[in-house]
Amino acid sequence: MRSPFAGSAALMGRHALVSLAAGAGDPSGLAVLRDCGLLRAGAIDEDTGRGLAHWHSRGWSHALNTYLWSRRASFHDDGEAYRERQREALDTFLREDGPPPRPRRAATRPLALAEPAPLPRTPVGEVLRKRVTSRTLHRRPFGDQRLSDLLGHGLARASRNRDPDPADPQRFLFSYGAAFDYYVGVYDVAGVEPGIHLYDPFTHALDDLGTVRGEAETRAACKELFIGQRQVDTAAATVFVVADFPRYQWRYRHERGLRNLYFDSARVAQALILVATACGLQTWLTPAVRDSLGERLLRLTPVDQQVLTTVTVA
Known part of the structure; x- marks a missing residue:
């Protein structure tokens, strides 16, 4: 009760x-x-x-x-000796089982992207002024270098905290991005086969999941995933921000953690949108997806993983 x-x-x-x-x-x-x-x-x-x-x-x-319940969370490190309490808790967590492993895929031909090029030297205020969600995306395919720029710069900060060294437990307290995996639906990007790919920010490489093949099939599947919304018809690619709940629950053992996870997914989306805008791309943001179809297309584990938001670019 x-x-x-x-x-x-x-x-x-x-x-x-x-x-x-x-x-x-x-x-x-x-x-x-x-x-x-x-x-x-x-x-x-x-x-x-x-x-x-x-x-x-x-x-x-x-x-x-x-x-x-998320409004009444009781935090273990409340009080003046909060640093000691944090260290004790993290040491206990690591002794018990350690953080859940990240899902690994075995790509037969992983595609290593080129190093991201420097971003345009556009003032942040100007980028923020131009930042909009486009209801209509013009068909403007781009190449693998632009996709590299988007993923490399847009996800750089969120990826720093993904797999801290257990020898430095305090790093587990830097949790922004720690529970996220990133998938890319490629429709029309020169140099990258259309399909659904898992992006590894450490190797800066794409792993084709093989769940769909070709531009037409990938567009059709993702359009159905987005409940028929038409932006996919003319887009070049979509980035899926996927939460791994057990990985976040390992750190935060109270219900407010779910609220914080939703906040973090919006921060990741904002970073992607700002980088895309700086690079002259159009963006469309939506969290509206069919969960069951997302599980099949991205090979997610129900209950443990879920698409929280998406950023589509052209």
Whole structure:
């Protein structure tokens, strides 16, 4: 039993719960629940009741429990001696099992991209002024060098924290990008075969997953993935930002971690969009994908992995 309002939870067997419910009039049984913090004293106030009704009316009731718990997270390193607490926790985590391994693919012909070229020396303010999400993408295919620039610069910062050295546990606290993998849907990029590829930021290489072949099949599959949205018809490529939940849960063992993971995916998308804009590319951002089809196209593990957002460029 869990009460996000009270910030408390108790493990109770089914038979004990049924017995307690059957004897709900027994003051001793109610006292047990009250002592565990699972009964609120008094009625829910008017504002809270109105808020609950709003969530239910919008069909968001299943998300309400996680949202409320994420507001009440109790952090292990609260207090003045937070650095010592962090070190102790990380040492314990590493002793127990270590972070989950990253999925590896065995490409028969991995494609190593050229080194990213220096970005144009455009003022950041000018790039931000031009940054838009284009509803219509003009067909402007580009080459593998431009794709290298986009991935190399756009994902550089997010990739620094992917696999810290266990000999330096404090690096595990730098978590931006730590839980993400990157896949690229290539439609029309000179020098790269159309298809779905896994991008490795350490080797700066693409691994063709072999789930689709050719430009027409890749466009059709990704258009279906994007619920029929037409930007894929004229795009050159799409970058998929995929979360690996166990990898993030290993670091953050509370429900607020999910909220932070969503924030981080938006930061990654913003970096890709700014680099693309600086390079003169059009961009289209959307998190709207069919999860089941994404699992098949990208060979993801259900529950453990999910596409959080995508950036399509032309």
